[in-house]
Amino acid sequence: MEIEVVENVMQYNKEEAYRNRQLIKKSGVLMINILSAPGAGKTSLILATIKAFKSSFKIGVIEGDISSTHDAEKIKDLIDDVVQINTGGTCHLNASMVARALEKIDISGLDLLFVENVGNLICPVGFDLGEDYRIILSSVSEGDDKPVKYPKAFIRTDLVLLNKMDLISFSDFKYDFFEKRIRDINPEVEIFKISCKTKEGFNRWLQWVEEKIS
Amino acid sequence: MEIEVVENVMQYNKEEAYRNRQLIKKSGVLMINILSAPGAGKTSLILATIKAFKSSFKIGVIEGDISSTHDAEKIKDLIDDVVQINTGGTCHLNASMVARALEKIDISGLDLLFVENVGNLICPVGFDLGEDYRIILSSVSEGDDKPVKYPKAFIRTDLVLLNKMDLISFSDFKYDFFEKRIRDINPEVEIFKISCKTKEGFNRWLQWVEEKIS
Numbered sequence: 001m002e003i004e005v006v007e008n009v010m011q012y013n014k015e016e017a018y019r020n021r022q023l024i025k026k027s028g029v030l031m032i033n034i035l036s037a038p039g040a041g042k043t044s045l046i047l048a049t050i051k052a053f054k055s056s057f058k059i060g061v062i063e064g065d066i067s068s069t070h071d072a073e074k075i076k077d078l079i080d081d082v083v084q085i086n087t088g089g090t091c092h093l094n095a096s097m098v099a100r101a102l103e104k105i106d107i108s109g110l111d112l113l114f115v116e117n118v119g120n121l122i123c124p125v126g127f128d129l130g131e132d133y134r135i136i137l138s139s140v141s142e143g144d145d146k147p148v149k150y151p152k153a154f155i156r157t158d159l160v161l162l163n164k165m166d167l168i169s170f171s172d173f174k175y176d177f178f179e180k181r182i183r184d185i186n187p188e189v190e191i192f193k194i195s196c197k198t199k200e201g202f203n204r205w206l207q208w209v210e211e212k213i214s
Numbered sequence: 215m216e217i218e219v220v221e222n223v224m225q226y227n228k229e230e231a232y233r234n235r236q237l238i239k240k241s242g243v244l245m246i247n248i249l250s251a252p253g254a255g256k257t258s259l260i261l262a263t264i265k266a267f268k269s270s271f272k273i274g275v276i277e278g279d280i281s282s283t284h285d286a287e288k289i290k291d292l293i294d295d296v297v298q299i300n301t302g303g304t305c306h307l308n309a310s311m312v313a314r315a316l317e318k319i320d321i322s323g324l325d326l327l328f329v330e331n332v333g334n335l336i337c338p339v340g341f342d343l344g345e346d347y348r349i350i351l352s353s354v355s356e357g358d359d360k361p362v363k364y365p366k367a368f369i370r371t372d373l374v375l376l377n378k379m380d381l382i383s384f385s386d387f388k389y390d391f392f393e394k395r396i397r398d399i400n401p402e403v404e405i406f407k408i409s410c411k412t413k414e415g416f417n418r419w420l421q422w423v424e425e426k427i428s
């Protein structure tokens with residue numbers, strides 16, 4: 001009985017994700033779902049990307065949090081199309097939450113839509129939101145063993161961003177170990193080293209986004 | 215129907231936690247459940263504490279991870295009483311997993327037992343493991359807004375440790391903001407600033423543990 005309930009939830013999510021995907025395809029907007037641990041820098045990544053693309057692309061953001069509008073407020077200072085999802089305790093976004101958020105944005109006017117998932121390296125992994133691309137943002141200060149500890153997050157991703165490269169000389173982070181453990185489970189994925197603070201490596205990320213938009 | 219299933223799970227956890235608590239009380243061991251985001255430094259805290267107490271207390275560790283024995287191996291270099299729980303995907307430990315782990319350690323010979331929960335600021339919060347104390351380990355590099363974003367973790371804790379103080383001068387972390395947002399939701403809780411790397415503030419933590427043991 002319990003298994004049946006779980007399967008229904010996942011099946012329902014799959015159907016909702018399919019509908020979201022059809023909708024964003026029709027509107028011609030690129031939707032990117034960003035996963036990370038708490039404090040890896042999802043909001044900083046979004047803010048810096050909005051600033052860099054200010055004159056070239058129209059960007060919207062769906063902000064996922066358990067509670068508060070703390071991050072959404074920061075983004076609202078830069079753009080209008082921000083919708084907050086407060087999950088009220090749920091540890092991940094699902095496709096149906098995103099479907100409701102999509103109703104509140106005029107996506108036909110957007111080039112790019114970021115979905116900032118709840119900060120969690122486990123639960124969001126299983127939930128397709130209907131995005132075009134899913135990326136994972138890891139950070140130097142979290143340590144180089146995250147691909148070992150949270151493998152599914154690094155398997156089910158289209159891109160790995162390693163943020164906070166500005167802290168690497170103050171840490172024991174071994175990049176070769178990090179990369180090797182990702183290659184063990186996801187041999188082909190691209191890994192970009194960036195710093196949202198110093199903008200180190202940021203052009204490569206912007207170029208990746210630009211290629212996906214066009 | 216779904217709600218009923220969830221309630222049964224929580225009720226069952228409560229009963230198992232009660233049994234764990236009785237067992238550790240009988241054995242006279244102090245059990246501390248450590249919660250944090252991925253990469254905040256739970257394993258570093260445990261390793262440094264074991265080293266500091268090497269000649270005074272006998273310590274055991276229950277290691278919680280989704281998969282791998284990466285952290286447990288590091289601890290096994292220092293002490294014998296280490297048990298790994300691999301949750302196989304589950305995003306938190308529960309009391310029944312800990313009950314099974316407790317069967318594999320001779321707790322009657324221990325003074326202190328750390329339970330390193332799965333790296334996650336959301337899901338582990340609702341699950342009492344039968345511990346004497348629950349602590350949350352936050353870190354400077356995660357940013358000062360974690361109490362705003364993950365309030366329940368900071369409400370349901372007996373102590374807040376703020377790790378990675380050695381990185382504070384390279385970050386935008388505002389300690390006053392961090393503390394104020396904790397005080398808003400948990401006015402009385404103690405907050406210790408520490409660095410597991412430089413051992414800044416570490417004595418205060420060791421003293422706290424020592425007081426609880428005796």
